[in-house]
Amino acid sequence: MLIGKVVGSVVATRKDEKLANQKLLVVQVHDHSNKPKDQYVVAVDSVGAGHEDMVLYATGSSARQTTQTENRPCDAVIMAVVDSWDLGGANVYEKWS
Amino acid sequence: MYLGRVIGRVVATQRYAGLTGVPLHWLQPLDEHGADMGDALVACTVVSAGPGDLVHFVDGREAALACPETFVPVDAAILGFVEQAHANDKFIGRTAAGAR
16 A cells, blocks of 8 residues: 545546546655655545545555445545554654644 | 565554554565665555564555455555575575574
8 A cells, every 4th residue: 555645636527427426535645754756646535534634545456345446447545544654663654743 | 476674654543444453564675685676665464573574565456365354455465574585596584694
């Protein structure tokens, strides 16, 4: 999985009907030292992630392994909202600070 | 599957239901010389690996098969520890002398 920050959302009324009533969020990819990369992904939200949340998303066929995205044309799904992470004991990101 | 080194831990309490209780770690993939290969990624950990451990992991859809519940959105899973790996007569990990 990769980590990214929710920086926007996508509204598309005319789209493949299999993607109907799915929340599409724009995620900017961050690296492990929490530096934003110039790389964006549109991912289906399956855990109720909000704006500016740091999230974990899965890509590829694994993204279809949720009750919500099963057999749907989706290759990126947000599967967790990150509280914090550390590298070798040093806190790199904390949601509450 | 790839070699990797666990470099950190991720805490995410709000997560997909099937993944409760599955630890998440930052993982740096390694090449056959033990040097960094590509970007770090987050993997589900099904063995008790912690930061600093040399491990091997699987990515893609098969990673979900290593998790307690297999129908989960997971694309990387740490499968096991690597005591020693050698390729082109180069050793990685614990060599005979026990050095990390």
